[in-house]
Amino acid sequence: MLNRLFMPLLVTGGLLFASAPFMIARAPYESTMGLIQKVFYFHVPSAMVMFASAFVCGIASAMFLFGKRRGSDMVAAAAAELTVVFGVIVLVTGPIWARKAWGVWWQWDARLTSSLILWMIFVAYLLLRRFGGYGSEKLAAGVALFGMANVPFVYWSVNVWRTLHPKTTVVPSLGPGMRDAFWWCVVAFVALYVALLAARVRLERGRLSLEELYLALDE
Amino acid sequence: MTDRHTRRTLILLTVLAMVGLLQLTITASTESAATDAIGGASGGARAQPQQAAQDEFVPIGELPPEEQLPAAPLLVTAYAFVWVALIGYLWSIWRRVGRVEIELAEVGRRLRKAQER
Numbered sequence: 001m002l003n004r005l006f007m008p009l010l011v012t013g014g015l016l017f018a019s020a021p022f023m024i025a026r027a028p029y030e031s032t033m034g035l036i037q038k039v040f041y042f043h044v045p046s047a048m049v050m051f052a053s054a055f056v057c058g059i060a061s062a063m064f065l066f067g068k069r070r071g072s073d074m075v076a077a078a079a080a081e082l083t084v085v086f087g088v089i090v091l092v093t094g095p096i097w098a099r100k101a102w103g104v105w106w107q108w109d110a111r112l113t114s115s116l117i118l119w120m121i122f123v124a125y126l127l128l129r130r131f132g133g134y135g136s137e138k139l140a141a142g143v144a145l146f147g148m149a150n151v152p153f154v155y156w157s158v159n160v161w162r163t164l165h166p167k168t169t170v171v172p173s174l175g176p177g178m179r180d181a182f183w184w185c186v187v188a189f190v191a192l193y194v195a196l197l198a199a200r201v202r203l204e205r206g207r208l209s210l211e212e213l214y215l216a217l218d219e
Numbered sequence: 220m221t222d223r224h225t226r227r228t229l230i231l232l233t234v235l236a237m238v239g240l241l242q243l244t245i246t247a248s249t250e251s252a253a254t255d256a257i258g259g260a261s262g263g264a265r266a267q268p269q270q271a272a273q274d275e276f277v278p279i280g281e282l283p284p285e286e287q288l289p290a291a292p293l294l295v296t297a298y299a300f301v302w303v304a305l306i307g308y309l310w311s312i313w314r315r316v317g318r319v320e321i322e323l324a325e326v327g328r329r330l331r332k333a334q335e336r
Contacts, residue, residue, distance in 0.1 A: 010309075017305075021298060030276045037276065039297045046301070085308050092304075093297050158272060169274040178276060192305060199312045206319035213326040217333060 006198040013191030020188055023181040030178075036100035041181055043093040044171065045189040047115070050086040051151050053079045053193065054118065057125070058148025061141035073137050074208065076144055078200035080125045082193060083147075087119035102164055110161035114154040121147040 020041065030037035057079035063072035094112070095105040106112065121143060128140040158167045174182055 017302075032273070040276075042297055042301050085304065089301055089304050092300055096297055163272055165272060166276075167272050167274045170276055173274075174276060196305075196309065196312070199309065199316070203312055203316045203319060206316060206323060210319055210323050210326060213323065213330055217326060217330050 003198060003202060006195050006202075009191050009195035009198070013188055013193075013195055016184065016188035016191060020181070020185050023184045026177070027181040028175065028177045033101050036097055039093050039097040041185045043090060043097060044182070045186045046086050046089040046093065048186060049189045049193045050083055050090055050118075051155065052190075053083040053086060053197075054122065054144075054148050054151050056197070057083060057122070057144045061144035061148075065138060065141045065145075070208070073141070074201050074204035075197075076141060077129060077204050078197050080122050080129075080140075080144060081200060082196055083122040084119065084126060085196075086189075086193070087115070087122065090115060091119060098164075107164055109163040109165060110157035111154070111163050111165035114150070114157050118147060118150050118154050121150060 024038055024041045027038065027041070029035060057076050060072040060076035060079060063069050064076060094115075098107065099105050125140045125143045125147065128136050128143060132139060155168065157163065158165050171182070
């Protein structure tokens with residue numbers, strides 16, 4: 001099913017993404033940050049997709065560990081890589097915004113630090129899969145569960161601790177002009193995420209088939 | 220294998236350098252803008268790093284002339300980075316899938332030959 005969805009989602013996501021700047025340019029300026037606040041329309045959807053991808057990876061890893069479903073392991077590996085990719089987008093667009101809004105590229109506050117740690121957990125997952133050798137899939141699945149458990153902490157960190165980062169009340173309180181552009185970008189990012197997930201799962205499936213063929217060849 | 224590794228390292232270093240250069244460009248272009256409420260907020264942030272986090276965005280009806288920075292530089296930079304990251308990732312998947320499919324075809328051929336014998 002993912003394979004069939006790949007091209008329609010890629011085209012849809014691409015078109016939404018290509019038209020997003022027009023929506024963003026029409027959105028009103030924010031009163032204290034002004035122009036730089038418009039990075040919000042890429043930064044926050046990327047973060048939402050990063051969190052969602054961490055959940056997909058964690059749930060698929062749990063299904064692999066406890067249900068022993070090989071297909072779930074493929075989805076977990078794909079989702080982990082996408083978590084890292086979208087994490088890079090968040091960790092680059094955020095400092096671009098912070099440099100103007102806060103005067104510094106980076107602050108070791110709760111939200112930024114916990115996001116960096118979340119990203120590093122999934123980098124660790126990928127390193128484990130790549131270099132861990134035989135049986136590393138199960139170890140990596142354990143790491144993914146830990147990473148998934150971190151997501152609520154990252155999300156709520158801005159509400160619990162004193163931090164420079166805007167709180168979670170920002171999105172529900174967006175005005176009509178800002179809200180439309182924001183949700184347009186969210187839909188674009190989600191469509192692209194699912195398309196990329198489909199493509200990445202196809203790669204994993206190919207690798208598994210290759211492994212099976214080599215085993216058959218050895219026999 | 221060594222050549223591929225070197226090429227990958229060079230590509231990675233080039234990308235990192237471009238990202239760094241882009242960030243420097245943004246800093247240069249935004250700091251050259253006239254001082255305004257944004258500058259005041261940034262200065263305020265520098266002077267008072269412990270100010271409370273915002274809990275809502277308030278849209279502004281009209282910006283004063285000195286704040287009318289073109290949206291293009293900052294937006295294009297962030298947008299361009301996101302495009303480059305996503306397209307680059309899609310391209311890397313496409314390349315890897317291509318390599319796996321070539322290898323699948325080759326191993327399939329070898330397996331069929333072995334089975335015929």
